[in-house]
Amino acid sequence: MTVQEIPTIFLLTFLFLLVSSTKTQLVGTRKSCSIEGAKISVDQIDKQKCYSCVCKNGYVMCTDGCPSIQGCYMLVEDKCCKRKCKGCIYENTHHPSDSEWINPKDPCTILRCEAGIITMSQLRCHTPCSNPLPPEPGNCCPTCPECKMNDQIVTDDRDVISDDPCLKCRCNGGRMVCAKKACPVLQCTPVRQFHPPGECCPRCKGTRFLLTPPNSCTIQNIYSREGNSISMDKCTNCTCKNETSICSRYTCPILDCAPELQKPAPGSCCKKCELPEEFKSDCYFDSKLYQDGEQWKLGECKSCICQRGITRCAITRCNMTSSSSTCAYGYKFQKLPGECCPRCVELDGACMVFGDPHYKTFDGKIYTFKGIGKYQLAADCANHTFFVRVANVLVDGTSSTTRRVSVKYLNARLNLQQRGRIKFNGSVIAAPFKVDGRFRADKKKDNSIEIVLQNGVKIFWNFRSFAEVTVPARFKSKVCGLCGNFNFDVQDDLTTKLGKVVSDKEILAFGASWCLGKKTECAKKIRPQIVKTSRKNACKHLSSDIFRTCHSKLNFSKYLKACKMDVYHCKGFKCYCDSLMAYARECERLGVDLPNWQKHSYCDRDNLKGTKRRINRVHKIHRSQEALLLKKLPHRLLNRTRSNPMGVPLT
Numbered sequence: 314m315t316v317q318e319i320p321t322i323f324l325l326t327f328l329f330l331l332v333s334s335t336k337t338q339l340v341g342t343r344k345s346c347s348i349e350g351a352k353i354s355v356d357q358i359d360k361q362k363c364y365s366c367v368c369k370n371g372y373v374m375c376t377d378g379c380p381s382i383q384g385c386y387m388l389v390e391d392k393c394c395k396r397k398c399k400g401c402i403y404e405n406t407h408h409p410s411d412s413e414w415i416n417p418k419d420p421c422t423i424l425r426c427e428a429g430i431i432t433m434s435q436l437r438c439h440t441p442c443s444n445p446l447p448p449e450p451g452n453c454c455p456t457c458p459e460c461k462m463n464d465q466i467v468t469d470d471r472d473v474i475s476d477d478p479c480l481k482c483r484c485n486g487g488r489m490v491c492a493k494k495a496c497p498v499l500q501c502t503p504v505r506q507f508h509p510p511g512e513c514c515p516r517c518k519g520t521r522f523l524l525t526p527p528n529s530c531t532i533q534n535i536y537s538r539e540g541n542s543i544s545m546d547k548c549t550n551c552t553c554k555n556e557t558s559i560c561s562r563y564t565c566p567i568l569d570c571a572p573e574l575q576k577p578a579p580g581s582c583c584k585k586c587e588l589p590e591e592f593k594s595d596c597y598f599d600s601k602l603y604q605d606g607e608q609w610k611l612g613e614c615k616s617c618i619c620q621r622g623i624t625r626c627a628i629t630r631c632n633m634t635s636s637s638s639t640c641a642y643g644y645k646f647q648k649l650p651g652e653c654c655p656r657c658v659e660l661d662g663a664c665m666v667f668g669d670p671h672y673k674t675f676d677g678k679i680y681t682f683k684g685i686g687k688y689q690l691a692a693d694c695a696n697h698t699f700f701v702r703v704a705n706v707l708v709d710g711t712s713s714t715t716r717r718v719s720v721k722y723l724n725a726r727l728n729l730q731q732r733g734r735i736k737f738n739g740s741v742i743a744a745p746f747k748v749d750g751r752f753r754a755d756k757k758k759d760n761s762i763e764i765v766l767q768n769g770v771k772i773f774w775n776f777r778s779f780a781e782v783t784v785p786a787r788f789k790s791k792v793c794g795l796c797g798n799f800n801f802d803v804q805d806d807l808t809t810k811l812g813k814v815v816s817d818k819e820i821l822a823f824g825a826s827w828c829l830g831k832k833t834e835c836a837k838k839i840r841p842q843i844v845k846t847s848r849k850n851a852c853k854h855l856s857s858d859i860f861r862t863c864h865s866k867l868n869f870s871k872y873l874k875a876c877k878m879d880v881y882h883c884k885g886f887k888c889y890c891d892s893l894m895a896y897a898r899e900c901e902r903l904g905v906d907l908p909n910w911q912k913h914s915y916c917d918r919d920n921l922k923g924t925k926r927r928i929n930r931v932h933k934i935h936r937s938q939e940a941l942l943l944k945k946l947p948h949r950l951l952n953r954t955r956s957n958p959m960g961v962p963l964t
Contacts, residue, residue, distance in 0.1 A: 344373040345868050349677030349803045363393030371868025386500035386521040387428035401426035402555040421453035427497040430558045434495035437564050439480055441491055454492050460484035462627045473629050479513035480567050495562040502533045530558045548582035596624045614653035629653040643801040659786035664691055664796030667779045667891035668879040669712040670705060674797035678806040679871045682820050683713045687830035688795055691782045695791035699770055701782050712882045714778040722766045725751045729774040779891045795827055851889040852876035854914040855896060863900035872896040890916035
C-alpha cells in the first residue's frame with residue numbers, strides 16, 4: 314500500500330488550477346413559438362443535444378441542463394458544459410456528482426457521489442411517532458402514518474431537521490421517514506471547507522480543475538494508485554477503484570439532546586450528550602414555561618416540544634436551488650399559505666374572450682371565431698357543477714363581439730350584461746353582493762366585476778366585451794367548451810362537442826359545435842370589412858414602454874395581431890383596448906405588475922367616457938352645421954332635397 318502526498322511538481326504538471334464557475338449561455342435574438350408546452354428543435358444552436366427547448370409564453374425557452382459547479386474541487390472537461398464536476402463509477406455504472414442512491418442489495422446502505430468520491434454509510438432510523446408502520450419494500454426505516462413533527466406539518470419533498478442537524482425527516486405520499494446518514498467525504502482540504510449555520514455537513518469554497526494520471530485517485534491533496542487504501546480519519550477508510558475513491562464512513566448515533574449539550578467524545582469522531590445532573594421536567598423558552606410533552610410553533614418553519622426538561626425544535630429546510638425555472642410547464646413556483654417553503658404548484662387555468670372575438674384557451678392557444686349567437690365558453694363536463702356561456706352579437710355588419718356572460722352554479726343563475734347591469738335569478742342586483750354557500754360578486758376599481766363561485770371558479774367581466782374564466786387546478790382535464798379542456802396540451806384545444814379534434818382551418822365547425830342558440834346563426838360566416846379608423850397606430854402600445862417589464866416574460870405578437878384585426882374591422886375608438894387588457898392580465902398572472910397601463914394607453918374608464926363625450930360633441934356639431942346650411946337653401950331646392958331619398962350635395 315502506497316500513499317503519497319502530491320508534490321509541487323506534480324501539481325504543476327497536472328494543472329492544479331482554481332477557477333470560477335462557468336456556465337454556457339445562448340447568445341442571439343429570442344425566437345417566437347406558437348404551440349405552448351411543445352418541445353422545440355432549434356437548428357441554429359450548436360451542440361443541440363446539450364440543450365432542451367420548449368415553448369413557454371410564446372417564446373422558445375432553452376436550458377443547457379448543466380449542474381452548478383460551485384464548490385466542486387474536481388472539475389473535468391465536458392462537451393456540453395465546458396466543465397463539470399467529476400462523477401463516480403460504482404459497479405460499472407456511472408453516477409453524476411451530487412447524486413445519491415441506495416444499495417439494491419441492502420436498503421440501509423446509502424451511497425453518495427461527490428466530485429469523484431463515493432461515500433458509503435449506514436442509515437440510522439428514527440421514528441418520532443408512537444405508531445410507526447413497518448418499512449416499505451426496498452426501504453430501510455419504518456414510516457410514520459402522518460407527516461407531522463412537533464405538531465408541524467411536513468410537506469412533500471422537504472427536509473425537517475431537529476436538534477441533531479444530521480437527522481432529517483421527509484414526507485412522501487402522506488408518510489414520513491426519518492433517518493440519519495454520514496456526511497460525504499470532500500475533495501477540498503479542511504482549510505477550504507466551511508460549515509453553514511444550522512446544517513449538518515461542511516462544504517467546499519470555490520472550485521478546482523485537476524488532471525490526474527490514469528488508474529489513480531485523488532482525495533484533497535492525497536494521491537493514491539488503483540487498489541490502494543487510505544484512512545482519512547477514525548471513521549473513514551477509502552479505496553481507489555476505477556479512478557473513483559470509494560470511502561466507507563461510520564454514521565454517528567442520533568443524539569437526543571439540545572445542541573449546546575452535544576460535546577465531542579474523546580477518542581471518537583462522533584459527539585455525545587452531556588446531560589446536567591439536575592433534572593427538570595419543565596422547559597423555559599423565550600421567558601415562557603412549557604410542561605413536559607407540550608408542543609408549540611415558532612412560525613411556519615419551526616416548531617418545538619418539551620421533553621424531560623429539554624426543548625427540542627424541528628426546522629424545515631427549504632431547497633435554495635429551486636426556482637421558477639425548475640418548474641415544469643403548467644406549474645408556478647409559489648409559497649402557499651401555512652407552508653414554510655415555496656414549491657412548484659399547478660397553475661390555475663385562465664381562459665379569455667376579447668375583441669372581435671378572440672379566444673385564449675386554458676392551455677394557451679389563441680384563435681379567432683366570429684360566430685354570433687350563444688356558446689358554451691367553459692363548463693365542468695365531468696361533474697356538471699358549473700356552466701359559463703357567452704352571447705355574441707353582430708356589430709355594424711362588419712364584426713362581432715361578446716355582449717353578455719351567463720353563469721350557472723348549483724341553483725344560482727347570473728347574467729352579466731352591459732353598463733354594470735347584473736341579474737341574479739332574474740332580479741337586478743348591485744355589487745358587491747354575496748350568497749353564502751354559492752358565490753360572491755366583487756366590484757373592481759375599474760368598475761369591472763368578478764364572480765367567485767364557492768368551488769373556486771372565477772368569472773371576470775368588464776361590462777363591455779372582455780371576459781375571463783379562471784378554474785382551479787383540480788378541474789384539469791374536466792372542462793370543455795370554447796376554452797378547451799385544460800390538460801396542458803394545446804394540440805387538442807379545438808375539440809368539438811362530439812370529441813373530434815379539428816384543425817385551425819375548421820374553426821367555424823369547432824365553434825358551431827358549442828352553439829347553444831340557433832344553429833343557423835352559429836354557422837353564419839361573417840365577412841369582415843376594413844373600415845377607416847384614426848386609431849390604426851393604437852396597437853403600438855403593446856410594444857411600448859407601458860408593457861416593457863413584461864416583454865421578456867410573455868410574447869405579445871399574437872395579442873398585437875388580434876389588436877390590429879380589431880382596429881381595422883370595427884368602427885369604435887377603443888377597439889384596441891380589449892387586446893391590451895388580455896395581454897396585461899396574462900402578464901399579471903406571470904407576476905408582472907402593470908398598475909397604470911389603462912391610463913397610459915387611454916383605456917381607463919375616464920378616457921372611455923371622454924371618448925363618448927367627444928363623439929357626441931362631434932355629432933352635435935355636425936347636426937348644427939347641417940341645420941344651418943339647410944336654412945340657407947331656397948324652399949324649392951329644400952323641398953326637392955326632402956323628397957329625394959339620395960339627397961343632394963350640400964354645396
